[in-house]
Amino acid sequence: MQLLEERIRRDGVVKEGNVLKVDSFLNHQMDVELFDAMAEEWARLFRDCGVNKILTIEASGIGLACAVGRCMHVPVVFAKKSQSINIDGSVYSTKIRSFTHGRVYDVIVSRKYLSEGDCLLIIDDFLANGCALEGLLDLADSAGARVAGVGIAVEKGFQDGGERIRSRGVRVESLAIVESMDARTGEIVFRSQSV
Numbered sequence: 001m002q003l004l005e006e007r008i009r010r011d012g013v014v015k016e017g018n019v020l021k022v023d024s025f026l027n028h029q030m031d032v033e034l035f036d037a038m039a040e041e042w043a044r045l046f047r048d049c050g051v052n053k054i055l056t057i058e059a060s061g062i063g064l065a066c067a068v069g070r071c072m073h074v075p076v077v078f079a080k081k082s083q084s085i086n087i088d089g090s091v092y093s094t095k096i097r098s099f100t101h102g103r104v105y106d107v108i109v110s111r112k113y114l115s116e117g118d119c120l121l122i123i124d125d126f127l128a129n130g131c132a133l134e135g136l137l138d139l140a141d142s143a144g145a146r147v148a149g150v151g152i153a154v155e156k157g158f159q160d161g162g163e164r165i166r167s168r169g170v171r172v173e174s175l176a177i178v179e180s181m182d183a184r185t186g187e188i189v190f191r192s193q194s195v
């Protein structure tokens with residue numbers, strides 16, 4: 001998506017350790033008009049898939065997921081990073097290793113909000129090693145829900161998450177795929193896509 005690529009080129013900051021900072025429009029301050037344009041693109045890509053719910057993970061996925069939920073007229077559920085363990089069995093839970101913080105979180109969704117009849121569109125901000133997505137797919141699987149696909153804002157194509165998730169047969173639509181980036185020069189190269 002050209003609009004997003006241009007914004008990343010203009011305002012993205014490449015950090016050491018393969019981290020792309022996009023705090024000025026996505027991860028801290030949020031450009032909700034850009035979110036709406038991205039949501040329209042995902043809604044177009046997944047329009048005939050019977051999606052009845054958006055699933056994301058706190059915190060950075062929530063803003064994007066809300067834009068998509070409004071655009072597709074479906075509710076949004078976000079997986080919570082939890083401190084407490086699942087004692088009474090009222091939640092689906094999984095573990096996710098955070099790329100940015102390097103630690104493992106327990107992540108939960110109440111059984112009330114995910115079920116067998118659901119057809120999910122999973123939305124997240126970044127796809128790096130794929131741990132966050134694997135966790136969300138695991139939660140969907142526990143609920144017996146169908147996954148129509150995944151919408152990602154920025155995929156780092158030089159990390160293996162995208163390939164791992166696609167090789168499971170999951171449809172992944174990333175609006176920008178970074179092929180390479182250089183912390184020294186700040187250069188960002190995008191994979192060319194038809195969108």
Ligand code: 5GP
Nearest residue numbers: 018019020099126127128129130131132161
């Ligand atoms: P993964 O689980 O695919 O390794 O990483 C995905 C999660 O890590 C995303 O939800 C995002 O919050 C965070 N993340 C991974 N790489 C980056 C990055 O380069 N920049 C930012 N801002 N977040 C990232």
